Amino acid sequence: xxxxxxxxxxxxxxxxxxxxxxxxxxxxxxxxxxxxxxxxxxxxxxxxxxxxxxxxxxxxxxxxxxxxxxxxxxxxxxxxxxxxxxxxxxxxxxxxxxxxxxxxxxxxxxxxxxxxxxxxxxxxxxxxxxxxxxxxxxxxxxxxxxxxxxxxxxxxxxxxxxxxxxxxxxxxxxxxxxxxxxxxxxxxxxxxxxxxxxxxxxxxxxxxxxxxxxxxxxxxxxxxxxxxxxxxxxxxxxxxxxxxxxxxxxxxxxxxxxxxxxxxxxxxxxxxxxxxxxxxxxxxxxxxxxxxxxxxxxxxxxxxxxxxxxxxxxxxxxxxxxxxxxxxxxxxxxxxxxxxxxxxxxxxxxxxxxxxxxxxxxxx
Amino acid sequence: xxxxxxxxxxxxxxxxxxxxxxxxxxxxxxxxxxxxxxxxxxxxxxxxxxxxxxxxxxxxxxxxxxxxxxxxxxxxxxxxxxxxxxxxxxxxxxxxxxxxxxxxxxxxxxxxxxxxxxxxxxxxxxxxxxxxxxxxxxxxxxxxxxxxxxxxxxxxxxxxxxxxxxxxxxxxxxxxxxxxxxxxxxxxxxxxxxxxxxxxxxxxxxxxxxxxxxxxxxxxxxxxxxxxxxxxxxxxxxxxxxxxxxxxxxxxxxxxxxxxxxxxxxxxxxxxxxxxxxxxxxxxxxxxxxxxxxxxxxxxxxxxxxxxxxxxxxxxxxxxxxxxxxxxxxxxxxxxxxxxxxxxxxxxxxxxxxxxxxxxxxxxxxxxxxxxxxxxxxxxxxxxxxxxxxxxxxxxxxxxxxxxxxxxxxxxxxxxxxxxxxxxxxxxxxxxxxxxxxxxxxxxxxxxxxxxxxxxxxxxxxxxxxxxxxxxxxxxxxxxxxxxxxxxxxxxxxxxxxxxxxxxxxxxxxxxxxxxxxxxxxxxxxxxxxxxxxxxxxxxxxxxxxxxxxxxxxxxxxxxxxxxxxxxxxxxxxx
Numbered sequence: 021x022x023x024x025x026x027x028x029x030x031x032x033x034x035x036x037x038x039x040x041x042x043x044x045x046x047x048x049x050x051x052x053x054x055x056x057x058x059x060x061x062x063x064x065x066x067x068x069x070x071x072x073x074x075x076x077x078x079x080x081x082x083x084x085x086x087x088x089x090x091x092x093x094x095x096x097x098x099x100x101x102x103x104x105x106x107x108x109x110x111x112x113x114x115x116x117x118x119x120x121x122x123x124x125x126x127x128x129x130x131x132x133x134x135x136x137x138x139x140x141x142x143x144x145x146x147x148x149x150x151x152x153x154x155x156x157x158x159x160x161x162x163x164x165x166x167x168x169x170x171x172x173x174x175x176x177x178x179x180x181x182x183x184x185x186x187x188x189x190x191x192x193x194x195x196x197x198x199x200x201x202x203x204x205x206x207x208x209x210x211x212x213x214x215x216x217x218x219x220x221x222x223x224x225x226x227x228x229x230x231x232x233x234x235x236x237x238x239x240x241x242x243x244x245x246x247x248x249x250x251x252x253x254x255x256x257x258x259x260x261x262x263x264x265x266x267x268x269x270x271x272x273x274x275x276x277x278x279x280x281x282x283x284x285x286x287x288x289x290x291x292x293x294x295x296x297x298x299x300x301x302x303x304x305x306x307x308x309x310x311x312x313x314x315x316x317x318x319x320x321x322x323x324x325x326x327x328x329x330x331x332x333x334x335x336x337x338x339x340x341x342x343x344x345x346x347x348x349x350x351x352x353x354x355x356x357x358x359x360x361x362x363x364x365x366x367x368x369x370x371x372x373x374x375x376x377x378x379x380x381x382x383x384x
Numbered sequence: 385x386x387x388x389x390x391x392x393x394x395x396x397x398x399x400x401x402x403x404x405x406x407x408x409x410x411x412x413x414x415x416x417x418x419x420x421x422x423x424x425x426x427x428x429x430x431x432x433x434x435x436x437x438x439x440x441x442x443x444x445x446x447x448x449x450x451x452x453x454x455x456x457x458x459x460x461x462x463x464x465x466x467x468x469x470x471x472x473x474x475x476x477x478x479x480x481x482x483x484x485x486x487x488x489x490x491x492x493x494x495x496x497x498x499x500x501x502x503x504x505x506x507x508x509x510x511x512x513x514x515x516x517x518x519x520x521x522x523x524x525x526x527x528x529x530x531x532x533x534x535x536x537x538x539x540x541x542x543x544x545x546x547x548x549x550x551x552x553x554x555x556x557x558x559x560x561x562x563x564x565x566x567x568x569x570x571x572x573x574x575x576x577x578x579x580x581x582x583x584x585x586x587x588x589x590x591x592x593x594x595x596x597x598x599x600x601x602x603x604x605x606x607x608x609x610x611x612x613x614x615x616x617x618x619x620x621x622x623x624x625x626x627x628x629x630x631x632x633x634x635x636x637x638x639x640x641x642x643x644x645x646x647x648x649x650x651x652x653x654x655x656x657x658x659x660x661x662x663x664x665x666x667x668x669x670x671x672x673x674x675x676x677x678x679x680x681x682x683x684x685x686x687x688x689x690x691x692x693x694x695x696x697x698x699x700x701x702x703x704x705x706x707x708x709x710x711x712x713x714x715x716x717x718x719x720x721x722x723x724x725x726x727x728x729x730x731x732x733x734x735x736x737x738x739x740x741x742x743x744x745x746x747x748x749x750x751x752x753x754x755x756x757x758x759x760x761x762x763x764x765x766x767x768x769x770x771x772x773x774x775x776x777x778x779x780x781x782x783x784x785x786x787x788x789x790x791x792x793x794x795x796x797x798x799x800x801x802x803x804x805x806x807x808x809x810x811x812x813x814x815x816x817x818x819x820x821x822x823x824x825x826x827x828x829x830x831x832x833x834x835x836x837x838x839x840x841x842x843x844x845x846x847x848x849x850x851x852x853x854x855x856x857x858x859x860x861x862x863x864x865x866x867x868x869x870x871x872x873x874x875x876x877x878x879x880x881x882x883x884x885x886x887x888x889x890x891x892x893x894x895x896x897x898x899x900x901x902x903x904x905x906x907x908x909x910x911x912x913x914x915x916x917x918x919x920x921x922x923x924x925x926x927x928x929x930x931x932x933x934x935x936x937x938x939x940x941x942x943x944x945x946x947x948x949x950x951x952x953x954x955x956x957x958x959x
Contacts, residue, residue: 108851
């Protein structure tokens with residue numbers, strides 16, 4: 021996990037009560053959010069959740085129906101895009117195809133009446149910053165997608181904006197380039213200390229790059245937290261489902277931290293809910309302890325399970341585990357490859373498993 | 385942080401946000417309003433005047449539908465409706481298969497000379513429709529070379545109109561059908577072949593469905609063109625009455641503007657019908673082509689290629705025979721008695737007779753229409769597609785830009801007289817000027833040009849303007865540094881289209897010229913009426929020659945542009 025910037029400084033960007041509808045479609049409802057100076061925040065959610073709309077509202081490219089935006093202590097809610105301070109990178113790169121790379125990066129600088137030598141130096145500096153120092157004379161069409169996106173980034177950073185907005189910047193790239201650029205953008209952002217908002221639907225991207233993740237669904241914010249918080253303690257069923265794989269067990273509370281699942285009772289560490297309440301228990305696949313080679317489970321939630329399938333996924337295997345007492349389809353557990361080989365895990369085998377109470381999470 | 389679970393009703397309704405418009409935005413919106421107002425003034429208002437006039441008598445009193453009753457009570461005028469419709473249907477029925485086969489040969493065979501055939505197939509577009517009529521009179525008229533071929537049927541009348549209109553509409557149909565055949569997805573043919581589909585079945589299950597929308601569109605264009613055209617029936621129609629000529633007779637012959645307005649509305653109906661059919665079909669077409677389509681590459685097939693070559697050769701020779709006869713007529717002394725070479729039709733017939741000025745008027749008008757029309761049309765399309773706000777004005781412009789396609793030139797021209805010649809109109813100083821000819825021509829050919837501009841603009845990344853705003857660059861700077869350079873081929877195309885059409889147009893302008901602003905096409909008409917076929921052919925030849933020069937210039941400039949200033953396109957072409 022990346023170190024977070026100072027926790028208690030005043031927010032750099034503050035959104036309050038943002039709502040937006042397109043005709044009868046409510047795109048955003050009651051968005052309140054505070055972003056600290058220098059942090060990288062991702063808006064994460066499925067397509068249509070309103071994350072791009074929110075970014076465009078922050079950029080002034082759309083106007084919210086209600087709500088305020090404070091940037092660096094200044095109310096920018098009503099300002100047109102051209103009078104706000106930010107740089108933006110789009111999924112499509114949006115490089116000007118008829119201008120050289122140099123002219124693309126210098127595009128905003130020229131307008132600021134800077135001297136020729138000053139512009140030359142700044143563009144050279146930026147091209148070096150994004151790792152393409154010799155590309156100034158080329159045209160966008162002569163660069164690869166990843167290179168074009170680096171140039172788009174250089175262009176957005178040219179005038180040293182205080183806020184960087186990235187709208188799905190990596191979605192159009194192939195997998196390898198995506199991972200490489202992910203690291204580069206994050207390193208650059210931390211080096212420059214520029215407050216950054218990254219819109220993405222890719223949970224891996226969000227987890228690996230963000231200081232904090234804003235999980236969005238159907239125009240609302242579901243949860244805001246560090247990647248670890250979001251992954252380990254999802255606040256809502258949506259957040260739990262959307263980020264990472266997770267097992268869901270329908271349950272009824274029996275009081276005293278105990279929940280009935282099918283014909284079994286499981287102990288859960290926290291939080292407790294009143295007896296008789298229907299709830300759902302969430303459990304990450306890697307939190308299921310699978311006991312191989314006949315070693316017996318020892319935890320309070322020890323169970324016998326039958327292996328239904330073993331799917332090889334490289335570093336680990338996804339193992340399907342049917343528990344007779346549960347009236348749900350097979351659980352999914354992640355088991356390291358070596359353990360699978362050593363323990364003779366194969367369909368039909370019966371194994372002991374533990375569902376650690378601390379790993380079980382209760383959500384409505 | 386917990387999920388916000390408040391429902392809409394319980395949320396505190398904050399004050400609606402009223403964004404501060406930057407003066408850049410206000411400027412763009414102001415320009416957009418000006419475009420909208422200009423279209424309303426030069427398109428909608430004239431058309432509205434026709435509606436008004438049609439329910440008034442000569443003194444301007446409201447008479448309801450009396451004019452219509454009188455009109456339909458006249459058997460000869462009723463006959464015109466029928467004549468117009470059946471002739472247009474016959475022309476459509478013949479031109480579409482001819483053009484389709486030609487386009488099919490160009491796209492689906494491996495015959496030699498495709499490029500040349502394509503150019504020859506499109507040449508009629510450079511000529512005023514009158515040229516075809518004159519040429520057919522020379523071939524089949526009273527003193528025609530091949531008069532006997534018609535077996536005593538006079539060429540003056542329905543027959544002459546039909547063959548002339550086929551010649552004039554052929555390139556229009558060819559262009560549309562060619563485009564739709566070129567868009568076909570080669571993968572469909574590969575799939576069909578891998579399933580062992582027979583050739584004729586491939587034709588009916590892949591080719592025809594793929595070209596369906598193009599065929600309908602082409603049919604509607606040919607039908608509208610024939611219904612609206614005034615030059616051909618005027619020259620070769622004899623006593624065969626059609627609506628377009630009726631309007632002319634009512635307005636110019638009898639100075640009966642009210643009756644003219646009534647005939648205009650009757651003429652408007654079939655064209656509007658064709659326009660709406662096309663509009664609906666275009667709407668359905670969009671989902672058909674995927675961006676992954678692979679162009680079809682024909683494979684050589686001996687007998688088929690030979691057959692197609694033969695067909696194209698025959699059509700090309702026929703097309704050249706029409707154009708060639710007009711050119712030939714202009715260069716001989718006296719048809720058919722003295723066929724020795726002479727320039728007297730140019731020197732004596734045009735220059736000494738003092739009508740050569742009309743050619744220069746046409747050139748001037750075509751340049752002005754090409755230049756200012758392109759500036760306005762592209763600028764308006766840019767504001768429409770790339771700026772924000774004023775959604776009402778945007779919707780209005782979209783609608784207004786589509787209308788001219790459905791309005792025959794005669795109708796537009798009559799509307800212009802009624803509107804701009806009205807004594808109370810502060811703009812009536814425009815009447816009889818070159819300006820009004822330019823305006824009516826630009827409006828008349830607005831729709832196609834607008835669509836070209838919109839298509840080019842839509843191909844640009846939608847975020848260029850957002851990026852510019854984020855870089856604090858005003859929109860006009862991005863317009864001239866990026867939008868215009870990238871769209872230059874489309875912009876030149878619009879200019880060429882307007883120029884060529886301005887050179888040949890007659891229907892809208894025949895009501896609007898003054899002795900000082902007489903245009904070349906009008907002069908052809910007058911010369912023909914005076915029996916001066918030689919000078920008329922000479923004038924038509926001059927029009928073809930100047931349009932050819934402009935088209936060659938266009939081809940040259942585009943090529944130079946694409947290879948030099950647009951170097952950035954080259955790598956992209958391979959992608």
